Amino acid sequence: SAEQAANADAGILFDRIGLLPQRQAKSRRNPMNRPVREIGVRIETGKILRIFSNDLTAPAEEIAALYKRRWAIELFFRWVKQTLKIRHFLGNSENAVRIQVAVALIAYLLLQMAKADQATVTSPLAFARLVRTNLMHRKRIDRLLKTKPQPPGNPRQMSLQW
Template sequence: ADEIAELYKRRWQIELFFRWIKHTLKIRHFFGTSENAVRIQITIALIAFLLLRSAHKAQQSVENLLIFTRLVAQNLMQRRQIDHLLDPPPPMIRNDRQMSLRLCQN
């Protein structure tokens, strides 16, 4: 009975870990099935989580972590200082040497 109780405690710790992964790291499913693929996905999610937390601490303009995370996601492809995420986006600079995509409707 003691051994079964100990195994159940270990299993419960694993369940709590996976719950933390799902809720905190936002991992809904694993892309790979091998142990290495799962480890890599968890490691990448942890790195992204820690980078967001430290970037949030380093800036002063957004107090709410969830709002900060959304702003970072919205501005990933723009070159902006982290303290200026709430500012309106800079105007697009048109370069005549750059090709533009025009979608035609027939």
Template sequence: MAHCNTVLNQVVGFFKRHEFESIARKHHVGHKFRSFNRWSQFMAMMVCQLSGRKSLRDVVENLKAQGHKLYHLGMKKVSRSTLARVNDGQPAALYKELFHKMLQRCQTVAPRNRFKLAEKVYLLDASIINLCLAAFPWATYRQNKGAIKLHIGLDADGYLPEFIDVTEGKKHEMSWARMLKLPKGSLAVFDKGFTDYEWWQELTTNGIFFVTRLKDNALVEYFKKRPGRKAKGVVLDQEIRLKGMKDKLRLVQFIADDGNEYRFVTNAHHLQAATVADLYKERWKIELFFKWIKQNLKIKTFLGTSENAVLTQIWVALCVYLVLAYLAFLSTIGASMQQILRLLQLNLFEQRDLESLFKPPKIEASPQLVLL
């Protein structure tokens, strides 16, 4: 049998060591490390995410138990106090930049044009991560609650988080959305929380399309109905103008299979009404994205209480998400990210070929009984 490195070693091959060290030098503060480095920190936090470890001590003890299998990773000896100090003191910006560099690599193998549209589709939303205010006093949210907020612009082709920011829990989605640099000609899908007519007008003026739901209390001026045969579920397709907006928009009224009625508003006059409804239905995928990372990655409980330690853990978790997505894109058997993560957790320090790990076991044919 051919020699194989551990599964973990093959997984971290996704990250180019020379690129990592270049970024690490840029984001280092204070004196040089004597017996530690940022790569060792990254490997330890990767193990934390991939194996579901619950504390710094748990991570360090796990690494110590696998010490004879770590030499090929280029890791230094990891102690709990050193890992805690580096998580608190060394900028989390290293992993933010690493994430964006890895995102570019992941996009090269991601699916393309899933919707068969000329426009690139982005799904926008935000999600709260609750924190204990007593333990995280910097994360003020409400009087007796702490929180941070994760803002995401998800590429709907590969469900990769292309636009991302982590802010204080109080920051409204619209404050983040106004700062987004969406490409001209792209199409953004978002919920009612992004209702801001001035921003909608800005998107329209800049050649960016959007699909969202119209609030019940919106002041609407109605114009002619759009001609043509309506698709199943579409009960109204009409030009409108909202108070305070210069350009006309389009109202699509749709009844879903469950009998619920929805009113969608868009500036994409060229799309079919049924496509508008389908695009908004796709917005549910970003809700599933938040649910998935909270259930499968370690971003709800933290190994440190400082803001930098929390951000470090979140950005490393998102880097792990990219690794899992990358492996899922390359999987020839269509393995889901959930399946891949479970297989990695069970085999992280095993010396097995990564590609064969995701293949179903061969079932040998049982001997046939021959009757004479």
């Protein structure tokens, strides 16, 4: 049928309605006693993803597309937490989250550009730490690792090496 052909194009392997078991574990009763829908989707990697939903009327392609978009959002926030080092958002509004992500992204890109401009420090983490410790010093990036030369000592004065 035309519906099965559309499902095959979307990667839908199966679409079935059933009931979950009455008990999920030894002492836990199943809170979901209504029919649920299981949709099997083959993703780009070739793996089969099983999606459970309580929406019995929406087309399988629509439910699969919703989960695909949701997964993309999950991956984006995982990247934000790991790469931009945002552990929690300072505000709850959409504008506050957008501004915080934009500022963190700008800082990340500036740091990457500065790291690419130098060859002394190869580790991104070491470079970020170096910039963080010297953030308020007005030094060129290539001179961050160089120590100040010791003033010439008086040959007539005794000096101690620590």
